[in-house]
Amino acid sequence: MQRPVSLRRRLLTILAVPMTLAWLGSGALIYVLALHYANINYDRSLVDSAHALERMIRSESGEQELSPQVRILMEYDSVDPSYYAVRSLRHGVLASNLELPLPSPVPAVGAPARLDSIVRAGRKLRMASLALADHETGDTIVISVAETLRERHALAREILVGTLPIVLLLVAFVLVLVWFGVSRGLRLLDPLTEQIAARRARDLSALDQSQVPVEIRPLTQTIDALFARLRTLLDLQERFIADAAHQLRTPLAGLRLQAERALADPRPESVRDALTHVERLSAGAGRAAGQLLALARAQTSNDDDAPSSPVDLAHLARDYIGERVPDALAARVDLGYEGPSHGAEVAGDAVMLREVLVNLVDNALNYAGEHGTVTVSVTSEARTVALAVEDSGPGVAEEWWPRLGERFFRPPGSSREGSGLGLAIVRRVAERHRAAVVFSRGRDALGLRVTLRFSALPQGDAQRSSRV
Incomplete structure (x- = not known):
């Protein structure tokens, strides 16, 4: 047996698919936004590291290499260390822990730090570069600081993992609200159901539309049209029965009378006369029945x-x-x-x-x-x-x-x-x-x-x- 269709279940199914897609789409959007803001903050931290390295170099003016303390500060994270390179435009690399490319174009002295995305040793890096002037030698020192993108993506994933369950709870809450809203909305059909259930078998009058929601009125108007057609058919049926009784009563009575006459007087001439009347009456009854059927067929046809x-x-x-x-x-x-x-x-x-x-x-x-x-x-x-x-x-x-x-x-x-x-x-x-x-x-x-x-x-x- 086919399972009956549930309007509540159908509405929830229709809503569940777009809500699931919206949840997945919101997850993708959250991840993109989280990664965007993580990049902004990590880029700002990378620029701060470049400026900090610049200040350290200025404080150690005259040194060709970074002091051990500076190296320790730059490489303290063994899992995801910072990479740096200090190079002179005249003498080449002065100090580095990774061969970083020279930014192109080289930022001007005193200009804001330049940010570039580079690839080294199969890894994607983000690099901040700035330039400072060596007034004693007239040389230009380019400072570059780089880091991997691992922590940025890790932060975006953490935000995503922390946010998705909340969004999922909101989706479930909305579906629950829809379930209760649909259940409450369907109660508006109860007066219509009671109105139809309270009717007598032959009551085919139009429904009271004042108790029907606007969205259901096309259905009730169709029911009213069906009631009208049924009323017409019932009227025609009653008329046909009345017409048949009207038309067949006389010939049937005549047939009975002629049969009684033949039984009462068995002489051949009397029986023959009775049979002649029976033949005439039966032909008339047959003709009347045919006309009644023809009239009923013409009346029951749909005028439209x-x-x-x-x-x-x-x-x-x-x-x-x-x-x-x-x-x-x-x-x-x-x-x-x-x-x-x-x-x-x-x-x-x-x-x-x-x-x-x-x-x-x-x-x-x-x-x-x-x-x-x-x-x-x-x-x-x-x-x-x-x-x-x-x-x-x-x-x-x-x-x-x-x-x-x-x-x-x-x-x-x-x-x-x-x-x-x-x-x-x-x-x-x-x-x-x-x-x-x-x-x-x-x-x-x-x-x-x-x-x-x-x-x-x-x-x-x-x-x-x-x-x-």
Whole structure:
């Protein structure tokens, strides 16, 4: 089982890496600064040693070599001794314990001491040099004092070793503060948790945002959007159940009545008549169930996710009319198509658009009557494609046109059987495709004409879809 993600642990892990890098970086910075200041102080001490040697030489004026006392003072440290060289510009080296190079350029008499970094015998040395004048001989004496860098680096390391544990403790202290801060901050989510936990199962109202931190509001707003979608789905589910009960109650009751009739009167002619009614009622129930499912499918589709597949309405209408010709012949209705054979493309869902044709043509065939006419037409304009179905039946009074498309609504005086769902499906599919539904009179002011106006697919997209 995968270990659950901990926000506290994740935040500490995210912070621990940069804090560790900061600790290491601070150690490097401390070492560099400590070495810098150690160099400054040791350079100052080295210059002081050169001046001290200068004073000793002045006090022993006339001597060609340093006295034993001076040598002892210069070489007292056996581990890291000081190196010196006293040389005359005329006579060469007068005294030294290591061959130190002559500084270049030679410092002027009375000028500040010159500092150089040199390498001797594989060791890096720091050398301070100054010059003094011998007034008796007119010569110039150059005094050089040098020492290794060992003590400087040792001092920097000591400072680093003494400072790093303190910085590490500070880092650990900061992480502890972060842990407690995150734990306390997460308590701000407790009211939201309690608010959701206290809700009833069907309570999908929006959350109270006043108790939600600003940083969490995008999450709660997403939850509210999810609640809204769930409310819509639950409403549709309840509506579907109510519609199914409304539509199937009558045919089921009729089926039971016909079964009881056949059982009560076993004569062949009575049973045959009952079975005829059973067949008619079951066909009507099946048709109603299919329409309910089609309406539910159209209603549960997301309005923001508009269908985008190219559909040729002319091709779709021609194919469907060909399928319904036998039904039209059986009903003695003249069923025809007017329009192009192809090239009327819109962005849509072919299955749902076919369902539109199914319901419109069914209604037209049902109301056209014997020897009536039903015409399906497709017309293309610059920016729109119109699909229309008209019949030569009695039509619907204009006062009822605004209500056409309501669930279970049937205009007063309708003599034909129907569920009142066909135009509701048409209107919902039209809304899904952002198409306008227009009701009008048919030709010669007869019957009813239902027109759906779609936005035409751009020419470039239509050409690409036809090539595919």
